[in-house]
Every structure is written in C-alpha cells, then in structure tokens.
Amino acid sequence: MRCEICLKAGMTGNNVSHSNRHTKTRFVANVHKQTLVREGKTVKVKICTRCLRSLHKSKKVQKVFAAL
DSSP states (O other): OOOTTTOOOOEEEEEEOTTOOEEEEEEOOOEEEEEEEETTEEEEEEEEHHHHHHTTTOHHHHHHHHHO
C-alpha cells in the first residue's frame, strides 16, 4: 500500500546473513486505513503512521491533507 499524504511505499533490499549471503527482502511502509475528519466530513484514507503523528503537529502535513 501507499500513503496518500506523503506517497511513501515499500522498497526492496537485501537480508545479509553472517556468512554474507544476500537474499531479497521487501520493506513495506507502515500504512493503515484510517477514518479522519476533514472540513466537517469523515474521509477514509490510507495513511502511514508518521503522517498520522505529524497530522496534529505539522502545518505542512495539515496543508497537504486539506488539499486532498
């Protein structure tokens, strides 16, 4: 899934063992379906936990959320 606010998504990388063997892995973003209130209406959004925490603090994230 992808965050609708910051567009954060998963990325790929390698698990590296003690013997230095590399196996592919996927690091997924911590995205949740959340019901939020925007302009008096309830809106269901997929939002990462970082944006959810920042929604109450950062004016930048609040501005992006209001534009959606």
